[in-house]
Amino acid sequence: xxxxxxxxxxxxxxxxxxxxxxxxxxxxxxxxxxxxxxxxxxxxxxxxxxxxxxxxxxxxxxxxxxxxxxxxxxxxxxxxxxxxxxxxxxxxxxxxxxxxxxxxxxxxxxxxxx
Amino acid sequence: xxxxxxxxxxxxxxxxxxxxxxxxxxxxxxxxxxxxxxxxxxxxxxxxxxxxxxxxxxxxxxxxxxxxxxxxxxxxxxxxxxxxxxxxxxxxxxxxxxxxxxxxxxxxxxxxxxxxxxxxxxxxxxxxxxxxxxxxxxxxxxxxxxxxxxxxxxxxxxxxxxxxxxxxxxxxxxxxxxxxxxxxxxxxxxxxxxxxxxxxxxxxxxxxxxx
Numbered sequence: 001x002x003x004x005x006x007x008x009x010x011x012x013x014x015x016x017x018x019x020x021x022x023x024x025x026x027x028x029x030x031x032x033x034x035x036x037x038x039x040x041x042x043x044x045x046x047x048x049x050x051x052x053x054x055x056x057x058x059x060x061x062x063x064x065x066x067x068x069x070x071x072x073x074x075x076x077x078x079x080x081x082x083x084x085x086x087x088x089x090x091x092x093x094x095x096x097x098x099x100x101x102x103x104x105x106x107x108x109x110x111x112x113x114x
Numbered sequence: 115x116x117x118x119x120x121x122x123x124x125x126x127x128x129x130x131x132x133x134x135x136x137x138x139x140x141x142x143x144x145x146x147x148x149x150x151x152x153x154x155x156x157x158x159x160x161x162x163x164x165x166x167x168x169x170x171x172x173x174x175x176x177x178x179x180x181x182x183x184x185x186x187x188x189x190x191x192x193x194x195x196x197x198x199x200x201x202x203x204x205x206x207x208x209x210x211x212x213x214x215x216x217x218x219x220x221x222x223x224x225x226x227x228x229x230x231x232x233x234x235x236x237x238x239x240x241x242x243x244x245x246x247x248x249x250x251x252x253x254x255x256x257x258x259x260x261x262x263x264x265x266x267x268x269x270x271x272x273x274x275x276x277x278x279x280x281x282x283x284x285x286x287x288x289x290x291x292x293x294x295x296x297x298x299x300x301x302x303x304x305x306x307x308x309x310x311x312x313x314x315x316x317x318x319x320x321x322x323x324x325x
Contacts, residue, residue, distance in 0.1 A: 031165065045194075047193040047194075
């Protein structure tokens with residue numbers, strides 16, 4: 001297995017949580033979400049986002065409104081639903097537990113190596 | 115000079131070079147294949163089309179017509195379908211590759227105007243029947259011409275009936291190769307090579323005359 005693959009797997013797992021987290025602060029349209037995630041190296045290609053947003057919307061975690069724009073056709077503004085907020089809390093809990101465990105086991109290894 | 119096309123990409127009207135439009139179309143075809151026929155596929159593809167239009171417009175800046183570089187840049191940002199599930203999930207990508215091999219690409223009979231003696235009838239026929247060298251078909255025509263003259267008549271009829279392979283997609287169909295982005299890009303690049311070869315020759319001639 002390539003290192004890049006492992007890293008990609010890691011990112012993939014937290015992508016939903018990141019999207020929900022971003023949207024819990026403000027409503028955004030896909031380009032905003034993508035820019036945010038790209039700046040933080042969470043996604044490599046934009047195409048990843050569209051199926052994800054669609055799935056989250058289909059499952060009722062997100063909703064969108066059509067908003068007229070000055071240039072071009074109306075755009076979808078995404079917002080988080082109450083169901084999505086629940087999912088975010090749930091995922092955030094398991095993430096912090098997971099990151100603690102991962103960091104802890106890594107720090108053990110480092111001290112052993114020393 | 116380059117022909118242009120007007121397209122509607124996710125609701126945004128765009129003027130685009132013909133070759134760039136071909137590459138864009140086949141990219142959108144790839145997306146269609148990737149997302150399949152679910153109820154939500156159309157919606158996802160619409161969203162992506164809109165974003166592609168934005169990216170292309172961004173790259174165009176003040177220019178009025180989108181070119182190949184704009185399209186390729188947008189595709190790079192959006193990514194190829196196989197990059198979408200970042201995990202590189204081997205099971206699905208293998209299945210898809212397999213499908214690709216299985217799929218039959220129906221050949222169509224065209225005249226191969228890139229490799230012609232007269233009008234590309236023989237080279238087109240040999241591409242259709244997967245004959246390595248068009249010389250055998252040509253010899254057959256010569257043979258029928260010598261023994262009664264039917265070859266000439268047949269050639270003229272075929273010339274009139276068989277369309278020339280004009281676009282990159284035609285040329286792929288002619289050879290029975292899958293019509294996907296990589297192949298079309300390859301064809302387009304080949305075309306550009308030919309044009310630049312031609313330009314080289316012309317400029318050579320001009321410079322010779324001057325001396």
